[in-house]
Amino acid sequence: xxxxxxxxxxxxxxxxxxxxxxxxxxxxxxYYQRVGNLMMIYVILTVSLNxxxxxxxxxxxxxxxxxxxxxxxAAILTLPPGLKERWLTGLPHWMHSIQTGLxxxxxxxxxxxxxxxxxxxxxxxxxxxxxxxxxxxxxLIIVKVIAENWMTVTRGGRGLSALPAYTNxxxxxxxxxxxxxAVWRILKSPHGRSMIAVREHDLAAQSVGINAPKxxxxxxxxxxxxxxxxxxxxxxxxxVVSPGSFYLWLTLLIIIMMVVGGMGSVTGSVxxxxxxxxxxxxxxxxxxxxxxxxxxxxxxxxxxxxxxIFRPEGxxxxxxxxxxxxxxxxxxx
Amino acid sequence: MQKKISIAILAIxxxxxxxxxxxxxxxxxxxxxIENLTGSMASLDQPSLNGVKLALKEINDAGGVLGxxxxxxxxxxxxxxxxxxxxxxxxxxxxxSALTGLxxxxxxxxxxxxxxxxxxxxxxxxxxxPSLPDEVGDCLFLEPFGDNVQAAAAAEYAxxxxxxxxxxxxxxxxxxxxxxxxxxFCDRFGGLGGAIISKATYQxxxxxxxxxxxxxxxxxxxxxxxxxxxxPDEIGTIVxxxxxxxxxxxxxxxxxxxxxxxxxxxxxxxxxxxxFTTHVALDSKGTKAFVENYNKMFGHPPxxxxxxxxxxxxxxxxxxxxxxxxxxxxxVKTALAATQGFKGVTGTINYxxxxxxxxxxVTIIKVDGGKFIFEKEVMPSEIPAP
Numbered sequence: 001x002x003x004x005x006x007x008x009x010x011x012x013x014x015x016x017x018x019x020x021x022x023x024x025x026x027x028x029x030x031y032y033q034r035v036g037n038l039m040m041i042y043v044i045l046t047v048s049l050n051x052x053x054x055x056x057x058x059x060x061x062x063x064x065x066x067x068x069x070x071x072x073x074a075a076i077l078t079l080p081p082g083l084k085e086r087w088l089t090g091l092p093h094w095m096h097s098i099q100t101g102l103x104x105x106x107x108x109x110x111x112x113x114x115x116x117x118x119x120x121x122x123x124x125x126x127x128x129x130x131x132x133x134x135x136x137x138x139x140l141i142i143v144k145v146i147a148e149n150w151m152t153v154t155r156g157g158r159g160l161s162a163l164p165a166y167t168n169x170x171x172x173x174x175x176x177x178x179x180x181x182a183v184w185r186i187l188k189s190p191h192g193r194s195m196i197a198v199r200e201h202d203l204a205a206q207s208v209g210i211n212a213p214k215x216x217x218x219x220x221x222x223x224x225x226x227x228x229x230x231x232x233x234x235x236x237x238x239x240v241v242s243p244g245s246f247y248l249w250l251t252l253l254i255i256i257m258m259v260v261g262g263m264g265s266v267t268g269s270v271x272x273x274x275x276x277x278x279x280x281x282x283x284x285x286x287x288x289x290x291x292x293x294x295x296x297x298x299x300x301x302x303x304x305x306x307x308x309i310f311r312p313e314g315x316x317x318x319x320x321x322x323x324x325x326x327x328x329x330x331x332x333x
Numbered sequence: 334m335q336k337k338i339s340i341a342i343l344a345i346x347x348x349x350x351x352x353x354x355x356x357x358x359x360x361x362x363x364x365x366x367i368e369n370l371t372g373s374m375a376s377l378d379q380p381s382l383n384g385v386k387l388a389l390k391e392i393n394d395a396g397g398v399l400g401x402x403x404x405x406x407x408x409x410x411x412x413x414x415x416x417x418x419x420x421x422x423x424x425x426x427x428x429x430s431a432l433t434g435l436x437x438x439x440x441x442x443x444x445x446x447x448x449x450x451x452x453x454x455x456x457x458x459x460x461x462x463p464s465l466p467d468e469v470g471d472c473l474f475l476e477p478f479g480d481n482v483q484a485a486a487a488a489e490y491a492x493x494x495x496x497x498x499x500x501x502x503x504x505x506x507x508x509x510x511x512x513x514x515x516x517x518f519c520d521r522f523g524g525l526g527g528a529i530i531s532k533a534t535y536q537x538x539x540x541x542x543x544x545x546x547x548x549x550x551x552x553x554x555x556x557x558x559x560x561x562x563x564x565p566d567e568i569g570t571i572v573x574x575x576x577x578x579x580x581x582x583x584x585x586x587x588x589x590x591x592x593x594x595x596x597x598x599x600x601x602x603x604x605x606x607x608x609f610t611t612h613v614a615l616d617s618k619g620t621k622a623f624v625e626n627y628n629k630m631f632g633h634p635p636x637x638x639x640x641x642x643x644x645x646x647x648x649x650x651x652x653x654x655x656x657x658x659x660x661x662x663x664x665v666k667t668a669l670a671a672t673q674g675f676k677g678v679t680g681t682i683n684y685x686x687x688x689x690x691x692x693x694x695v696t697i698i699k700v701d702g703g704k705f706i707f708e709k710e711v712m713p714s715e716i717p718a719p
Contacts, residue, residue, distance in 0.1 A: 029422075029426045030422040030425060030426060030447065030451075031419070031422040031423040031425075031426045033422075034418065034419045034422045035419060038415060038419065148506075148507050148536065149506070151506070156506055156507065156512070157505075157506065157507030157508050157509065157512075157536075157537070158438075158439070158508070158509035158512060159439050159442070159509070161439075161442040161468055162442075162446075162468050162469075165446065165450070234415070237418070238414050238415055238418045238443055239418070239442070239443065239446045240414060240439060240442040240443050242414070242439050243507075244439075245413075245414050245415070249413060281419075284408075284409070284416075284420070287409065288407070288408065288409075291407075293370040293371050293409040294370070294371040294409075297371075
């Protein structure tokens with residue numbers, strides 16, 4: 001198929017997507033908007049986790065730690081100055097009077113998460129497999145403990161509240177599209193090929209001249225960048241950040257989303273994040289109907305187990321969406 | 334063809350509008366109830382929901398309000414801020430007159446801002462941070478007293494009734510509630526002329542407090558009382574370890590002690606000479622009917638004071654609907670703010686002008702041999718600013 005035509009299709013699909021976003025933000029009720037926002041944040045989290053874990057093969061249990069960093073950076077930046085002065089006495093003086101909008105907060109959140117990922121990655125990425133998993137889990141715990149104890153900057157377990165509700169569907173959907181595009185481009189670039197080569201056979205990849213530690217660090221840092229952005233969006237959506245919010249539940253949720261979608265497939269992550277967000281909401285509705293609270297977790301776990309047993313490679317495996325395949329099923333012009 | 338397309342577009346638009354528009358022509362008064370029925374907060378929020386259900390039954394048996402039945406829309410927040418923020422939108426979309434529920438400040442901070450944006454009142458049934466109404470806005474009301482009130486009551490009781498002149502403080506630094514409680518206590522105790530010997534901290538989830546207790550034992554002069562600001566999970570263990578290490582000094586604390594776990598974990602021998610502030614004494618005369626009805630409906634007595642708080646918060650809202658003579662959220666909000674002399678199980682609620690934290694008296698409970706005994710009601714004479 002002609003590549004110009006493919007680009008045309010892609011632009012049309014994007015146009016339709018943003019038309020949907022427009023309709024939802026203009027006419028949808030707050031509940032659907034809220035679910036839509038969370039869905040987009042989960043897409044960002046899952047796709048960026050897939051870059052480091054699925055595509056690159058780093059078993060990371062610490063991803064949500066980067067989200068916490070991003071959320072706290074954004075929270076501190078967007079907190080109204082009066083509260084900042086009262087609560088965050090540990091900040092340098094000049095920071096008390098500034099309050100940024102969402103875009104600078106997002107970018108700085110992503111950047112700081114990436115810087116931390118760089119420093120942590122130099123050490124942790126020397127480990128592989130289950131050792132890396134344990135070390136990254138350690139990182140997650142350290143982030144939580146710091147957030148709980150650095151009273152004058154994070155306000156400890158009390159968390160930061162009264163954050164302005166900057167996040168809306170336009171921000172989350174644009175950030176999701178940018179994340180998907182970036183990870184997609186990386187996957188299709190020589191860097192992406194190197195990542196897969198290193199994942200499949202470290203030594204063989206190095207023998208053909210790939211700098212394995214460097215490429216691992218690259219995937220880890222980029223992944224942390226987008227995760228930090230998701231954290232910033234989350235903070236200004238929910239309006240309160242506290243150490244307990246970024247812990248095991250979110251860690252598990254995005255790993256399940258990634259595995260079910262297919263490790264290594266960006267398309268799979270997107271489908272899975274969207275699907276699971278809807279599934280969780282439907283299950284909640286079901287829970288309310290029968291008034292058996294907590295049953296959604298059980299169903300959720302069963303879905304995951306069935307998936308692991310009958311389709312361990314996930315929905316998409318490591319395949320990707322392409323217009324060529326769509327055309328085999330639906331006759332596009 | 335053109336016509337067909339325009340009809341199709343119209344049809345789709347109609348479906349959309351129908352799907353997204355709220356319910357029309359409600360014949361019940363709807364009140365949203367948001368509680369963490371699963372997760373870490375469930376032990377407080379479950380009884381709270383039961384209290385709401387009991388209040389609902391009593392109100393509807395008596396004919397409802399404004400000639401209509403009252404209906405509750407219950408959602409589980411799963412002790413997760415993201416879920417809370419989502420379900421609150423879901424409830425608000427159903428056109429409720431007001432919202433109630435939740436026993437923790439952080440949880441309220443995640444759920445309430447959405448209600449504030451829509452101009453719908455949120456009556457927090459169990460969160461006790463007195464700064465909550467200022468942090469969220471004019472739609473947030475507390476049903477219980479603020480932590481500054483209960484801490485001041487504890488300080489005055491300790492100073493005047495127990496004759497304490499010095500205190501050693503231990504608090505959980507990972508919780509908003511425990512941090513604030515000890516701060517207000519020290520403010521008032523110091524204001525009365527009492528001495529704060531020193532403070533020690535721990536964190537939610539800790540199980541060994543012997544290092545802190547040893548540092549207390551090494552003091553040259555021991556304090557008259559210990560003020561231990563703890564949540565419901567740790568207090569039993571702390572009391573046990575304090576008593577096991579041979580310290581018989583009276584222990585004072587807040588409503589986090591109001592849990593069966595205190596006597597169960599510490600044991601009757603250790604759980605003695607303890608005084609705490611709480612919302613209601615479930616063994617007193619005023620609560621007898623409530624306890625009996627609760628027992629009848631659920632097959633067991635109320636687990637803790639949060640059942641009574643949920644019950645009162647719900648009746649407070651229905652009372653406001655009645656006073657407003659309207660189920661409109663704005664009218665209900667105005668009526669809530671004007672509440673005077675509302676008699677609940679947990680005390681009488683007045684909202685002074687512009688203040689959405691009630692002036693309520695505080696119940697002091699004495700624990701003796703593992704038994705909770707009603708000691709007295711205290712209305713603190715001076716209250717630290719939030």
